[in-house]
Amino acid sequence: MLIAFLNQTYSNIELILIDDGSTDNSPKICEEYRQKYDQVRVLHKKNGGVGSSRNAGVAMASGDYVLFVDNDDWLPETHIEDLYNLLKKNNADIAVGNFNEFDEEKSAFLYWMNENDYFEKCYSPKDWFKLEYRTAYYNMSMVFVVPWGKLYKRDLFKDIVYPIDAKVEDNLTTWKIYLLADKIVYMNKSIYTHRILNASVTAQVDKSSVFPSEAVEQRISLVKSIGFDTTEEEKACEKRSTLLQFDDDYLKSREAKQKLAILKKYREE
Missing domain, CATH: 3.90.550.10 (Spore Coat Polysaccharide Biosynthesis Protein SpsA; Chain A)
Structure with missing residues (x-):
């Protein structure tokens, strides 16, 4: 190199x-x-x-x-x-x-x-x-x-x-x-x-480390607050939900899933 x-x-x-x-x-x-x-x-x-x-x-x-x-x-x-x-x-x-x-x-x-x-x-x-x-x-x-x-x-x-x-x-x-x-x-x-x-x-590293729940939380919260459309991001995160349950930090994983569930609920209304 x-x-x-x-x-x-x-x-x-x-x-x-x-x-x-x-x-x-x-x-x-x-x-x-x-x-x-x-x-x-x-x-x-x-x-x-x-x-x-x-x-x-x-x-x-x-x-x-x-x-x-x-x-x-x-x-x-x-x-x-x-x-x-x-x-x-x-x-x-x-x-x-x-x-x-x-x-x-x-x-x-x-x-x-x-x-x-x-x-x-x-x-x-x-x-x-x-x-x-x-x-x-x-x-x-x-x-x-x-x-x-x-x-x-x-x-x-x-x-x-x-x-x-x-x-x-x-x-x-x-x-x-x-x-x-x-x-x-x-x-x-x-x-x-x-x-x-x-x-x-x-x-x-395992897949949960490549897609850490902390990054999911930070990114969706911030880009949504400045007016970006996060629909595709949320859908992708929902697909990765099976990875999030293996996150090194169990509480961060649960918090991420909670936020995704809330976002999904209000998007569908």
Whole structure:
């Protein structure tokens, strides 16, 4: 991943490496890259999880834009250039691309689009939220949630922090950044390879952690209060109700189901 990042066709970058209490050879590798490349910065910290690492990286960032890359994923050399050009061309606050996957166990790439599927489109935050549950689009639910595969104006993170006590921080945070933007631009192109590893966080967490009830509560309550149509969100959450009962926090799970039941009751009247 480090070489792919340093070999990007867009070169005006700083690469911030967060050593989150690693017990393998990672700290040494980070230091070797810092000594070799001027644009590499390194932070060694006590283990605090993914959210803690993202917070630390954003706090260290000094550029106008922020982009996340998970340590086990792959980038094409044009990743940053594609997102930067898309964002600047459309005067947007966030540029988003699609992705493909590599299954380590099967040693196989997983694709769901080809070059004929390419398009670009700008969205307001309200329209972007509507897009998440439209099945005609390619894997948009995950594109919507994950922090990577996107270029953000750094100013959007002024009041954003990732939770440090959650197994998966994505669904608790990314949507809040969208609400702070004025314009989001999307390209239907695979610009990122997400690796599925048996030892990765994604592989180890259960489905209730990927869709935590806390995120369900926060998102529906907030976006409904500012006038967004949450019908599709509520329907999707109802379908996930079997997942919520396995939530790590039993009381949060019950509270989420109560709110969904109330929303459903008044929607049907």
